[in-house]
Amino acid sequence: MTRATPVRRRDAMMSTMMMMTTTTRVDAARAAEVTIRADDEGFGAMKAPSNALVLVSYVGTIVESGEMFDTTYGGERFDTNAAGVGSRSIAPAPERPVVLNLSSEYPVPGVPEGLRAGVRGMRVGGTREFDVPPELGFGDVVVRSPFATIPAGSTLRYTVKVLRLSTTGPDALFKGVTRCGRGGASAQSSGCGYVEAAEP
Numbered sequence: 001m002t003r004a005t006p007v008r009r010r011d012a013m014m015s016t017m018m019m020m021t022t023t024t025r026v027d028a029a030r031a032a033e034v035t036i037r038a039d040d041e042g043f044g045a046m047k048a049p050s051n052a053l054v055l056v057s058y059v060g061t062i063v064e065s066g067e068m069f070d071t072t073y074g075g076e077r078f079d080t081n082a083a084g085v086g087s088r089s090i091a092p093a094p095e096r097p098v099v100l101n102l103s104s105e106y107p108v109p110g111v112p113e114g115l116r117a118g119v120r121g122m123r124v125g126g127t128r129e130f131d132v133p134p135e136l137g138f139g140d141v142v143v144r145s146p147f148a149t150i151p152a153g154s155t156l157r158y159t160v161k162v163l164r165l166s167t168t169g170p171d172a173l174f175k176g177v178t179r180c181g182r183g184g185a186s187a188q189s190s191g192c193g194y195v196e197a198a199e200p
Helices: 006-031 113-119 170-174
Strands: 035-040 053-062 068-071 098-101 127-132 156-166
Touching (some): 098 113, 113 127
Antiparallel strands (some): 053 098
């Protein structure tokens, strides 16, 4: 019979504690829910399913402080890394709607599960305001976003408008849209303010 050494015992205890902590976090996330505060249904024929891509405009604020941490509407100066922490952009951010994949199978850094959950079920032309608890937001991590630092344990409030919805791929989201690129070296934003809610 082999007796566990103190180091092995400690490692086993640490492993068990990590598994319990991870399980607790997963269980807490499953139990957590997005709270819908206001919902204007819109005119779209389809409610956004969990496998949809949506083109949205939104504003995100920190509930506890009321501070805005992200927006697609532009007009605000944002944090940059040009000269270290605390540097701000010279020009305000342009307006640029973003594409969200509503599937939980494809996590994207900076896009909390609660944002996707809050948008599911929306229709084109609809606007929804909802609160995302920390378990479905950024949890117990401090996050630096474009417009503010989000403290650990923050509840996030999003106001989202769905402009387009597609279950066939991203091209349908930009049908008829000009001068509003999806990003990259040749990104354009001069036409993004004119993107209207429309069925594909």
